[in-house]
Amino acid sequence: MANNRSPNPHVVLLPSPGMGHLTPLAELAKRLVLHHNLSATIITFSDHSSGGNQQAFISSLPAGISTTSLPPVPLDDLPPTTHIVTRISVMLARSVPDVRRTLQAIQKTTGKVAAYIVDLFGGDTLSVAKELGIPQFLFCTSNFFYLSFFLHLSTLQESPETAEPLQLPGCIPLQAKDFSRSATDRKSDEFAWMVHHSRCHNQLDGIMVNSFEALEDETARFFREKGEGKPPVLPVGPLITYAGDSVGNNLESCLEWLDQQPDCSVLFISFGSGGSLSQKQTWELAVGLEMSGQRFLWVVRKPTDVSGGGAYFNPQSTSDPLEFLPEGFLERTKEKGMVVPCWAPQAKVLAHEAVGGFLSHCGWNSTLESIVYGVPMIAWPLYSEQPMNAEMLVEKVKVALRPLQTRNDGLVRKEEIAEVVQDLMEGEGGKEVRRRVREIKEAAVKAVSAGGSSYAGLAKMVNLWKSLG
Numbered sequence: 001m002a003n004n005r006s007p008n009p010h011v012v013l014l015p016s017p018g019m020g021h022l023t024p025l026a027e028l029a030k031r032l033v034l035h036h037n038l039s040a041t042i043i044t045f046s047d048h049s050s051g052g053n054q055q056a057f058i059s060s061l062p063a064g065i066s067t068t069s070l071p072p073v074p075l076d077d078l079p080p081t082t083h084i085v086t087r088i089s090v091m092l093a094r095s096v097p098d099v100r101r102t103l104q105a106i107q108k109t110t111g112k113v114a115a116y117i118v119d120l121f122g123g124d125t126l127s128v129a130k131e132l133g134i135p136q137f138l139f140c141t142s143n144f145f146y147l148s149f150f151l152h153l154s155t156l157q158e159s160p161e162t163a164e165p166l167q168l169p170g171c172i173p174l175q176a177k178d179f180s181r182s183a184t185d186r187k188s189d190e191f192a193w194m195v196h197h198s199r200c201h202n203q204l205d206g207i208m209v210n211s212f213e214a215l216e217d218e219t220a221r222f223f224r225e226k227g228e229g230k231p232p233v234l235p236v237g238p239l240i241t242y243a244g245d246s247v248g249n250n251l252e253s254c255l256e257w258l259d260q261q262p263d264c265s266v267l268f269i270s271f272g273s274g275g276s277l278s279q280k281q282t283w284e285l286a287v288g289l290e291m292s293g294q295r296f297l298w299v300v301r302k303p304t305d306v307s308g309g310g311a312y313f314n315p316q317s318t319s320d321p322l323e324f325l326p327e328g329f330l331e332r333t334k335e336k337g338m339v340v341p342c343w344a345p346q347a348k349v350l351a352h353e354a355v356g357g358f359l360s361h362c363g364w365n366s367t368l369e370s371i372v373y374g375v376p377m378i379a380w381p382l383y384s385e386q387p388m389n390a391e392m393l394v395e396k397v398k399v400a401l402r403p404l405q406t407r408n409d410g411l412v413r414k415e416e417i418a419e420v421v422q423d424l425m426e427g428e429g430g431k432e433v434r435r436r437v438r439e440i441k442e443a444a445v446k447a448v449s450a451g452g453s454s455y456a457g458l459a460k461m462v463n464l465w466k467s468l469g
Ligand code: UDP
Pocket: 020, 021, 023, 241, 270, 271, 272, 273, 274, 275, 299, 342, 343, 344, 345, 346, 347, 362, 363, 364, 365, 366, 367, 369
């Protein structure tokens, strides 16, 4: 651990396990170090599943950010089918003694820790910071809409289930089918864990949200106005990994391919760091893309329901995901399409001028990246809070189209896929969402520039840390 004794505040961040959590907290740390002259330590979990991406990512962090890794947390006693939320939660709960030791060591080296910052799973470790006299903050790596839902979870647990949509203040009405997935089964362990995390956050000294006012005006305003005299809840986003900073392994061939394509002509298709489709759905998507006649770049994953596949993509899986595409598909589409197995340098792809659309699972990082690079979307939510994000992006912000789902079996048919892809890339629907995403992109750039609301939000937090010191 580097010696960080300096007159400027030192902050410690604890992202929960997984790249999807590490990346946004690291972006927050970068902002604090590069724009506000703070120093930071990121406490990481040992990397089981990112296929080396975590280490590469950590090595790319700027000076001023130290990292220290927690010892591995054994989870062998959990059944292999244990839900990801439960796994992450158990890992956090079991790490409390190691977090205490690590925070004590950081306090010794730096003299003083001005703030301890966790994400939505970090609640169990807040008591350690409290014990050590360190102020406690949450970085909500999702949006205000999800934060409202998250903070409402214990009330939800206590209220009877109803067919009426949930109306959270300043938010669009939310049907139960669009709840964050772990809240759809109230008897499940993962729901109990999420309620537990939600309750832990009562003790916070402040919350930062990776969103911006122009994107969620009413919801952000609700937190601002109703929060008088309470710990601040402020927008600080969009904080994303910019194209120039993104890391990836020998993936530049897809960028070379994009160089050969006309401007705004390619649909990029990716389901985040963890998402994959069933075998049937993979087939429908392939045929639908082919029927659309549009250019595409598709990050293909091994289907969830083939032998050795799981609920989520496994980067250690050895089989070639391209084997699961329809026969002859690669040959027939080679003029117009490119498929890459498992991973693409997403930020660089979205920043490329050939890309004109993004069929996305609506993970919040992917959504912010799409907005920052002005790419309109097709919403295809899979898990977590993605159905909520999709609803907001289609109905409220209007930067995304959605395929019609004409049947009840959950499968999106090839005809519906072809239609929505054509509409996004060449149709009237596409024109409207493209115009709108450009507006929101401008607002996003303003928000994080000096004088912008998210810039001011972060500056206010930094001042609070200085005053608490
Ligand atoms: N990502 C990437 N290449 C891929 C898939 C994902 O670079 O092939 C990055 C993407 O740019 C984003 C993150 O992984 O920054 C995914 O985060 P998101 O919140 O969208 O979804 P999650 O992975 O949490 O479901």
